[in-house]
Amino acid sequence: MRRWSAALAVAAVALAAGCSSGGSGDDGGGTAAKPVTLRFLSLAWQKESVAANKQLVEEWNKANPSIQVQYVQGSWDNVNDQLVTSFEAGDPPDVIHDDSPALAGFSSRGYLLDLSGRLPAALKNDIPPAAWDTVSFGDGKGGQGVYGVPFLQESQVLLANRKLLDKAGVRIPTPDSPWTWDEFASVAKKLTKDGAYGVAWPMKSPVNKVLNLALNFGGTFFTTTGGKTTVKVGPQEREVLQRIHDQLYTDRSADPSALGMGTADPLPGFFAGKYALVPAGVYLRQQVAEQAPEGFDWVTLPPLKGVTAQQGATSQTLSVPADGKHPDEAVKFIAFFLNGPNQAKLAKGDWLLPTSTSAATDPGLTTGENGWDVATASAKDLVVAPYLKVNGFDEWKSKVATPALQEYFANKISLDEAARRLVDEGNKVLERYSQ
Amino acid sequence: MSATRSLAAARPAGRRPSRGFSGGGGTLALLLPALVPVLVLSVGPLVYGILLAFTDARSGRNSVTSFTGLANVADLLGDSDFWGSFRVGLVWGVSVTVLQFLASLGLALLLDQNLRFRGLARVLALVPWAMPPVVTGLMWRLVYHPDAGLLNALLGTDVDWLNDFSLALPAVIVVGVWTGMPQTTVVLLAGLQGVPKELHEAVSVDGAGTWRRFWNVTLPQLRPVIVAITSLDFVWNINQFSLVYVLTQGGPGGRTRLPMLFAYEEAFRYGFFGYAATLGVAVTLVVLAVLGLYLWRQAREAA
16 A cells, blocks of 8 residues: 555656656746747637638737637637636636627726727727727726727628518618618508518517617617616607517517527528518528528618617727736737738628728628628717616626516507616616625 | 454354454455545535635635635625525425426326326336436426417417516526426426325225325335435425526526536636635535435434
């Protein structure tokens, strides 16, 4: 027994010595040429987009032997849980792909590096102020900062079955003269016949969709007075809610059985001619282009217009952690990764809109093919989503707003009841965060 | 000294080794290798968790943690989401445990019979046990899938099982029962094989039918096993996390949000570490109370 444990101890010591000598050997021998390794947590998931990401990383690694980037695949499903744990443990990835709603929470907790003053002017000027607004947050100590570089944005458009539109003889809208919500309602009614519905509203995750569209009528859902944010559901906020509800239960031009669906779920019905219109984010065009049966004629319609055509926008972002070991190298990599030509590649890969103004002129993003021209044109009406600046929005969304809106659209509660819950229960949630 | 003396005294007597642990540095040194992991890996985190429950600890680099006494408990008692989640937890814990017990008892009785291919059947009954909860969850998510799911194909229905407000919890409970059946079955089967054959024979001679034999012989003989396995099952079930996390993440609208999922969300999604710790402590207390009551009643009835 004793001899064994002695042998084990010797082995352990030898191992430890081997490791540490290996480490110090690197330190000593490397001097200036020692490459820095950055871990880049990417959330790209569509095939083309993953390919574009990896290709850019490879390009960078070839051109910069002293700063090597390691591509780490993450997933939108659990990225925020993963990041909280890695931030708390003090070992976050060096470059973090996420979106602006998440940054709002992280920045107020001090996890992220303030990038203002660190970014090269070329990058700063290529992205318009409206997009920078989606990544500017309080630092939790009374200051303000820029906590990421915004690069991909999404607008809500309508995907339409052109054959059904032509048959009903409705006007095809253009970016210069889009449908108003009233016109949309009457068109949807016209398209509802022979067992087909005018529109399918997939409302499995209704909150962001409704809040982004609510800006059409100036609905912000939150108001801040004296540093205290509260929920507000007034006539402006009710417009879009009421109009969607009317389509479902008054006009009966929207299919109630689509309510439980996720964004992509109505596509089989759309291809089969069961739904003439599907409201969706621009990225859904990719799946339509890929999965549509031969000869299916579809068209991307510009965003609806209420009082304005404005929609709330969030961005996908790249950030640097406050505890990162190589912030300067990380910023350099981001500046390369998100320059105009590269943003155009990433936007094409994800079928989203680039924030870069030079990328938006890329011929691939302005062609009429697959609705790119309409999609890219819709970027001009994107403004920062008001809820981005609300501390505690995530909890409000999952605990209060999602169930309340789902029950309202399922016609289980009235609009007044939904509004009451959004406000009363919502304010209770927000209070936790104002302490 | 006393240790060596008592050891020396014990040796001739032969069968009283336990007195050797009455004290002395030698015993402690022997215990240490076993004690250190327990202290570091079990007791340490437990104490830390309990302490955390009395603070306002939050995630974040610039958050300052201070002692807040019972403020978290007060918040908890007034939190309707907590009570909702707690109710879901109880419904889940009790129904899964009861259904699991009934189904496993049936299966165990069947496997105790002298069937053909009994060995194979026993192995098959263990299969769910061999699967990690995440795999089980993914598999059942495919079964419940609204478009491509096995269940809708079999029933010819078009139901989104895991996203329906009233069906989600029952659907998840079915998976819970399925997952937990093997260990319950095995334990009950072992218990059944310990029931003396003579008893059955004796009652048969007295003219008792199958049902009588089951009710008056098998069940009372199994009682200690049943008490043990149902109480263990209850603890496991109410603390279940991974299975439901994979299946529904607590949705739709919190209808399947078990207490542990709720605590996880509070801690890692919203960053309220102190509050989440209070939740953990509260659930532990409730489990202890329920178990205490149950075991006490069982012990009293058995006596």
